[in-house]
Amino acid sequence: MDELILRPIAHIQTDFKEKFGVPRQSGRVKELQGWVVFEKEYAVREALRGLEEFSHIWLLWGFSLCKREGWSPTVRPPRLGGNKRMGVFATRSPCRPNPIGLSVVRLEGILEGKEGLMLAVSGADLVDGTPIYDIKPYLPFADVTENASGGFADSFKDYALEVELPEEWAEVLPAEKLPALLGILREDPRPAYQRDERSYGLSFAGFAVSFFVKENRVLRVTGVRREE
Amino acid sequence: MDELILRPIAHIQTDFKEKFGVPRQSGRVKELQGWVVFEKEYAVREALRGLEEFSHIWLLWGFSLCKREGWSPTVRPPRLGGNKRMGVFATRSPCRPNPIGLSVVRLEGILEGKEGLMLAVSGADLVDGTPIYDIKPYLPFADVTENASGGFADSFKDYALEVELPEEWAEVLPAEKLPALLGILREDPRPAYQRDERSYGLSFAGFAVSFFVKENRVLRVTGVRREE
Incomplete structure (x- = not known):
């Protein structure tokens, strides 16, 4: 049935104890700092070899505050005033069939402190304690799509x-x-x-x-x- | 324990019956065509409302051919000649703690055919039959990171x-x-x-x-x- 069980490799520490106030996409508030603290099993310095060469990384994470009880084909994006329904796959809404989030953040450094191995990042749109399931390098040659059009989301990018x-x-x-x-x-x-x-x-x-x-x-x- | 169980929302159809030959990142071969065919439960036209306005979409998918038996902190990226080890999180290697892939593809259209609801896409780096766990719009204002540096991967982008x-x-x-x-x-x-x-x-x-x-x-x- 192709089910996939993901286990957290890390958790992020941020200044947000609750969802209210978290920017609606990563990178919107570049001054926000966060720390990706690896789980003991994955706190292996070697697993990060070469990562410091990248300016940005992808975080794949769980919408841990979104309870999944069935799914709704449409959602109301906040930037559209909350009264227009869009297809859930045309949005980054947390309430989706598989509640997995995607954020690009700036990699500020790799630290080994008393809490163990961690990444200092900025620009994250994640609540404190959010589980991280994967970290991937941001590859400009593959991830930057020239002349991409952003649909209805383009209209509120400068809001x-x-x-x-x-x-x-x-x-x-x-x-x-x-x-x-x-x-x-x-x-x-x-x-x-x-x-x-x-x-x-x-x-x-x-x-x-x-x-x-x-x-x-x-x-x-x-x-x-x-x-x- | 924050485990997350993902269930396929779709499977992709491509011209690759096996891994050999699949481009090593999405978008490298823009002429490659694919069809994202929704599972019956998720084949709901409404869930895609507004998606046609976006030129590109993210696919989150499973490395279904990569068997997970433990994990290795380092891997040997093919483009580095296979003799240099990099940290697994500094690569897009399929063999990673949570075998989940990330690809940006061009959205060519939405079709309703005899196989049901599907998306026509191009530029995918996926083997035929790969399970898709999420589809998200590509948001240029959030996903395009100006002046990002791509580490060692930059050196083979024109290879x-x-x-x-x-x-x-x-x-x-x-x-x-x-x-x-x-x-x-x-x-x-x-x-x-x-x-x-x-x-x-x-x-x-x-x-x-x-x-x-x-x-x-x-x-x-x-x-x-x-x-x-």
Whole structure:
């Protein structure tokens, strides 16, 4: 029956404890840092020989927060306002027959620390703890497709909100986390259906960030506090 | 334990009955045609709504010919001559902890024929019958990484043999299969370890093609006959 059982080779550590706020594709927020920590069995330095020559890598990972109970042929992509249905295979929706994700991230380095062998990466769109099933080098000669057309997704590739972050709240955050947070907020973390000015709370890097969006154009931060 | 069980959503039909001759990355031989035939359960036209707007798609598939009995941290990439070991995660080798493949192919069309619902694709590097676990749109804004460096793989991206195909043998093939066959032969199908002038036989589109390679530079076809 060609079933394939995948076992995690690693887990990623990121600043996202929950799905809300995670960019909707990899590479959208290049300042986001992550650490791919290998499982004991796969923490073999030799298995990475030559990988440092590549600037980018593919991660194949599991949509671990998406419960699979049957599947739906169509989904509502958030960037289409949540009211237009597209075929699940025409989207990168997490809720798909086989809940496997694909992300290209920048490889910043290979580390051997007290947690074992790990890769430092940036630009990942993954929740903390996501299981990683495969790592492949990004091969520009095969993976870059010239003149590819991106369908309906092309129309929102430049979508971004203007972000207002008052200094009093910016100061609460460690300075090195600020560029990534601004990137996340510009991406508009609101759910597809909610396009009103209600208040939202985002958890990032151990901080609770509250905000609202004015006229679907400007996102204003109304608070930043350390989570307990 | 985060195990993930994948079930095929489709199988691909290609002209390769065996691994020998399959290009070593997708897109290398753009003339190769294939058909992604959906399993009955997933043959739902709605699940593809919007897909026709995309020029390219990702296929996630299983290395069904690679038996997994343990894993090796290093492999010998054929393009490095088969005598240099690289880490398995620095390669696209089929023999990896989770034998899952990633290929970008051109989407030529969506068909509903007597075999059911299928996608016509080109540029696939897959053996006939390979199980497909996921189809995702190729998103240029996320998947095209500018200025990516391709490590040791960059050095063989332009590798190609010169092909001599005498007219008497070219005539045996259906004309529409000729460009793809020439592409396959240019890619040098020989195994990594064998760099001598011995005779090889390739099965493609129902034909047995024999050839040898002179001075690691020119591939000469010595016969084409229909397979029984």
